[in-house]
Amino acid sequence: MASMDIKIQDHGTVVDGKKQRIMCNHCEKVVSGYSRLKCHLGGIRGDVVPCIKVPADVKEAFGKEVRAKKKGNLTRDVGKLSPPNLPTRRTWSCVSSSTELSVPESFEPSEDENEKRARTGASSRNGGRSFPLNPCTPSVTTKQYSLSTDAQKAIGKFFYETGLDFTASSVRSFHRMMNASTENLHTIDGIPSSEDLKGWILQEVYKEVHADVQSIRESWASTGCSILLDGWQDSRGRNLLHILAACPRGTVYIQSVDITGFDRNISFMLLLLDGVIDDVGVENVLQIVTYTTSPWMAETGKRFMEQHGTVFWTVSDSLCIKLMLERIGRREDVHDTLVKAKTITSFVHSDFFVLKLMRDLTSVHDLVFPSKFNFLIPFLTLENLFVERKNIQKLFCSTFWETSKLASTLEGRKVAKLVADDSFWEGANQVLHATMPLVRGLELLSKNDVPKIAYIYETMDQVKEKIEKNFEGKESCYQPVWDDIDYIWNNYLHSPLHAAGYLLNPYFRYADGFSDDSEVRSGIDACFARLSGNYDRVCSQLLHYEMGDGAFHQGISCALKKSPGKWWQTYGGEHPELQRLAIRILSQTCNGASKYNLNRSLAERFLIDPMIPMNPVERLRLADLLFVHYNLCLQNFPKTAAEGFPCDEISPMHDWVVDSTRLFLPDRAGVSWTDLARKEEGNSMSGDSGCSS
Template identity: 25%
Template structure:
């Protein structure tokens, strides 16, 4: 058995392995070994190697380390080690050459240790990791077959799983071979286990019958109790599926057995998955006909998308995002993808360049929701608007920070909240300002009432600031101007963030409309609106005024048929750019047909474009709701 391997001080510790592979090498080594006699009994060596197989494997795999001093080794000396001091101080002779065809004693023992260890692992794999008492008296014949169990006592192989095997040990049941070799305690243990299992089944049946007898269909409180105990959200009763389930139960009548957990997890879930997938057939047909968009977003909830990937452990570089998007395009089918939509982060822009290089016919668009949110953020950071927003925030924080002030506010607003959430943080600020303005007179009445003065917290610094804010005329005037500036963009944000109607053809047109309304809010005084409009134009530049957005705006009869001057104001090169990218690699005759023939018909309202339905698009109501 190999005990210690150590290279000489200052030498390569791996020289030992070089010495084994090159026996003719004369490089001196300092090592201490204790090798068994070659004529030792093979079974004895096998027992030794089995007992130390794990430690031996770890020591051989552990890298050898140099030491600044000689190791202290304790071994039982044999005849070869009993030498004179002078002889022990002499350098060791080179290792003798060995026939490569005959394995060394060390290698034989190591191989035997591995074989023995693998045998132990195979035995362990036949033992199930279960608390079922049956596995104490049996084991699997084949780890891949859970139905055949071998008895540890009579070595009989039983088919039918662990439950049938316990009947074999307990010597009960018909059609089951009885074990004649098992001890009495094993028999009693399995018998008690089987009786306990049967009792649980009977108790479950009795309990279910009792539950049915306790149901009172004439009382609405029964349904309330059931929903509460199951932690079902109250708004679930508004789902059509929930109503259909209740109706189906009523039509069946008493005695309906609910599905088991296995049925819910396996067959019923698979059937529902297949049904849901069949409902997407219309979307698949639409995708093949009109194309689709690939959208990406960083989100912690992986339930929000058709497919998600955990990338928390890797850096979100442009190359990584490009690979994710490109794989998604391959999965959907490149011929069906029209555009990729992401936010405006720099890594996404780097991925955009890589995608355009590989797939020049696919558009890469900036997320309109993200861009408009940046506009609101920029405007909200202007000092005159930020001051109003901070005052409103301080007031709401004070109100909701104390239960007595909150109760007081609700008593004056008739239990209506002053905080209203929106699709984004800045949209929430707009809705909260709007809510405050709607309750302006109730709040002003509240802070001058004796009930407010009797609240201890209102005498604090923040309480006095809240009092001054509500009674400030300048604050309410600022709220009104904030709403006039924010409202056009918030309305546009709701439009692009909705999923009821497609909004691509309306983004640029509604942005122009929002800019006009912002100017009107400042009475068209350039000095007052200049800073706000500059932020809007900066954020939309290169994002929401791209050739794809301008072309969609140009080809939308809601705008172009209502004002034909749009054909003169929008550069025709944007249309040509989109056509060249969309039909990249196609024959130039297609480009010519789209730009010079089809677009001319649309512009002059000829053919199908002159039909009443097409002209009625001018009056199309695009209300985001």
């Protein structure tokens, strides 16, 4: 029994006398009645979550009291059993009906047994006994294995990062999975409950994530950072916005905002961005990377740069390359080729027989090629088709195809004729010459988390040179493509930071092919004027860098071995003003926030209509969960080239997989759309006239 000087009333406060609801004085958890409060304080699992803040002596006292009471109740209810000597855990073996069982003389449940039953909440129907699956197999003695606090937090991080419903922790299959991880040699105790995930685990993980975010924020003083904007419209028509901050140490989540009704209000956006700048520190921000080229956002950027003379405004490189590809895709020859390619893929993927035949005859599983960026899918798929063109032609010339019913349908004949048409494949080759250098350039710029601002200028130059080479120097072929690229580059993508990054990258500056043109010079001058407090001094130090004097000369041979930022840290010490400025410029990204593909549903749930009331405690918990979820996703985003360029799965209803103009009915009577098409051979197949993005 507990000591007389430890009373339960001293450790709980009545919050509802009618319903006997008591709040723990240590952790403020509310339970029903003093009996549950004793279990809560004594660490007895089963009916209530144990208190994690109760003093050890109080926990021990109430734990002994509850266990003693449970032991007395159980002994009184069971009494003396007949036959005597019944074991506490039944051991099953494969015996005949004549076999006699040897049992102990008496049954006295141990304190450990009662504690285990109370902790695991064993069913009263079987008395908490464990039975092997096969009664003819000797049971394997299992031991109780308690999860450590770190293990419980690791489980919590899994739930927070993936966005799983916390109630999944109580699903039996989840517990089976956890127990199976010990090869059934242990029964795991301490698997977090939904209340644990909402309570103490969330708070502990929040502290860890907050500490990681703070360490990244501290690095902004030396490297600076870029503010990334990512906007979207949800199913309710609301315009929402993610705001992130990126630097070489990592990207952190700042906040999510509902800008519905203000998305074209420049004054509102300026106030919003001023608040972000104040939070991050204006001295730490070098650029804002936006997600749209809309006129109102462009005007916002112009006025923002006028107000903040040390910050640049640019557009995400992935969006700009998307716009370049869209301009190229609007050309009649390119558009027609993509429509024909979509006709082939939608036909092949929409029929099981044709798809299986394609997989048997080619080296690919699907013709439609996945990508993290949906607007790249048409061009990657066209490349996939072109590489497999001979095998695809064999498919439509095979005996299996010619003897199939599909070969006699209108769409079947149309696709077979298209596949055999050499002019289509020549057109596909020309489209790939014009577009694939851009696709490869974006993959290079998005491949890992290393800042690419030192490479984007040269990358875009190499893209144009590759296109010229693909067309064998024929100006009439490559110049229209160049014009489309230059239009987006000059109006949206190019920033003085890009030109400065190119010049300050020692690998390019000390190379024979360095391009010292007026665009590069004006870019470096603009950066020095906006970002440096001593323009003349930094310009004089730049001359030493360009001539390779002193320590710079020693670093020329290492220009390729070190990242540009690391190179300046090592060899730029003789010119500290230029060194600091170079490191800050070279530490910036040209990627937008869309690269991280953050889940938006949690932010949509948090940004509820302000007219709808929400419990303040629930709103605070959801805000913590939002912070933890997005920062865990950003921390675990692939950071190495070895992890590759991430791809998303293609939706089964993607218009390059199925023809969106077809009648797609449930297979209730075993009738597929191809069966319907055979009955309507006189109807022509209508194709999508647009370039998918």
